[in-house]
Amino acid sequence: MLLTKDAFGEDFTWGVSTAAYQIEGAHNQGGKGHSIWDIFVKKKNKIFQNQHGDTACDFYNRYTQDLYLMYSLNIPNYRFSISWSRILPNGIGEVSEDGIDFYNRLIDFSLELGITPWVTLYHWDLPDALEKKGGWVNRDIKEWFGNYVSLCVAYFGDRVKNWMVLNEPMVFSAAGYFFGVHAPGRKGLDNFLAATHHAALTQTQGARVIKSMQKDSNVGTTFSCSHIEPFRMKEKDILAARRVDALLNRLFIEPLLGLGYPTADIKTLNRIEKYMKQNDEKDLIFNMDFIGVQNYTREIIRHATFVPFLQAKIVSAKERKVEMTAMNWEVYPESMYHVLRKFSAYPNMPPLIITENGAAFPDQVENNQVDDPQRIKYLQHTLEQVIRAKQEGVKVNGYFVWTFLDNFEWAEGYHPRFGLVYVDFQTQKRIVKSSGHWYANFLK
Numbered sequence: 001m002l003l004t005k006d007a008f009g010e011d012f013t014w015g016v017s018t019a020a021y022q023i024e025g026a027h028n029q030g031g032k033g034h035s036i037w038d039i040f041v042k043k044k045n046k047i048f049q050n051q052h053g054d055t056a057c058d059f060y061n062r063y064t065q066d067l068y069l070m071y072s073l074n075i076p077n078y079r080f081s082i083s084w085s086r087i088l089p090n091g092i093g094e095v096s097e098d099g100i101d102f103y104n105r106l107i108d109f110s111l112e113l114g115i116t117p118w119v120t121l122y123h124w125d126l127p128d129a130l131e132k133k134g135g136w137v138n139r140d141i142k143e144w145f146g147n148y149v150s151l152c153v154a155y156f157g158d159r160v161k162n163w164m165v166l167n168e169p170m171v172f173s174a175a176g177y178f179f180g181v182h183a184p185g186r187k188g189l190d191n192f193l194a195a196t197h198h199a200a201l202t203q204t205q206g207a208r209v210i211k212s213m214q215k216d217s218n219v220g221t222t223f224s225c226s227h228i229e230p231f232r233m234k235e236k237d238i239l240a241a242r243r244v245d246a247l248l249n250r251l252f253i254e255p256l257l258g259l260g261y262p263t264a265d266i267k268t269l270n271r272i273e274k275y276m277k278q279n280d281e282k283d284l285i286f287n288m289d290f291i292g293v294q295n296y297t298r299e300i301i302r303h304a305t306f307v308p309f310l311q312a313k314i315v316s317a318k319e320r321k322v323e324m325t326a327m328n329w330e331v332y333p334e335s336m337y338h339v340l341r342k343f344s345a346y347p348n349m350p351p352l353i354i355t356e357n358g359a360a361f362p363d364q365v366e367n368n369q370v371d372d373p374q375r376i377k378y379l380q381h382t383l384e385q386v387i388r389a390k391q392e393g394v395k396v397n398g399y400f401v402w403t404f405l406d407n408f409e410w411a412e413g414y415h416p417r418f419g420l421v422y423v424d425f426q427t428q429k430r431i432v433k434s435s436g437h438w439y440a441n442f443l444k
């Protein structure tokens, strides 16, 4: 079947996604304050080959050229994130006029090219000044964030209508506050549970602030989701898979929908009680205009007695000897279908938008070209799964490719290349990959 854009309908939103720390660089330009990522990358052996995002794609200085490239590829919507410490160097207090100016120019030039901005308010780069006060473990983050969001709406809301409050709270609270493999590098259950609860409260606080200031706004928030399957059809593996599903897929959407945390499947989550205050249960609920679904792979789970709290572990793609991406993730486009079905099955679920999907492969430059048939195949197969879900009645209204430019892939550094556009990080030269040309053609 040859899939065309028309099959998705006229109202379907197409775009690409990026995140500030992964592309902007200019870590000390324009009066920017340090974020937790600026600090974390300087610690020894946290990031692959001790790489960092100081320069990344230098998007801060090259955004006109990059937006022009986006325009030339027929991309009508651009999801990017605002770096909190670029506009509020200390997270609260004094505003950086240069920071505001940068995002004003970025928004204005996008609009001039006919590209609609979709703004993520938090894609993991917390101002370090706030981390020093406890970061996501401190309940005051709800107020700090609310204040930052109100500034963003006040400065940019005359031109920006589409907002995403948080990017994948499950990932930043687990990787950043439980495993310590992402910034700020904190560990332990208490940090994780506090960060989780405060992120869940903050996601609705942010949305309330936007709605109170901008009635015609389109407000959502984004979640990482993976289809989960048990390794064997045995009770122990099935139960282990259910626990992992509760953690990876249900932890943030269920309190948002008024269902509370999935404590029945993960007993340890009962300890969140400790951070709950009066009215929190109500405050965790908000009727979003859309939910951002971000899917890359599936996970196969088996029972593991010695893994604390979960008694479960992932059976890696390597062990299973299946096709993998450069992230060692299984190539499994059907996962998208399953997560769309799963999310849309909740009662009163707002429409879904796929705010991230893509794959990293070891792209090579040959004769000034980058041919990446594996990525084209992955994107095409995933879109077939989106149509499959849509035909079965799932309300899914948009799709954003992760990502536009090869960029800084967090703890993995620069080696996993996810872009539709290849970046030579020595020279900052861009080469549109064959997947970029394919997407341009698809969108034409």
Ligand code: BGC
Binding pocket: 019, 022, 167, 168, 171, 224, 294, 356, 402, 409
């Ligand atoms: C994140 C991106 C990341 C991508 C690929 C998502 O979890 O939002 O920042 O680069 O996945 O790992």
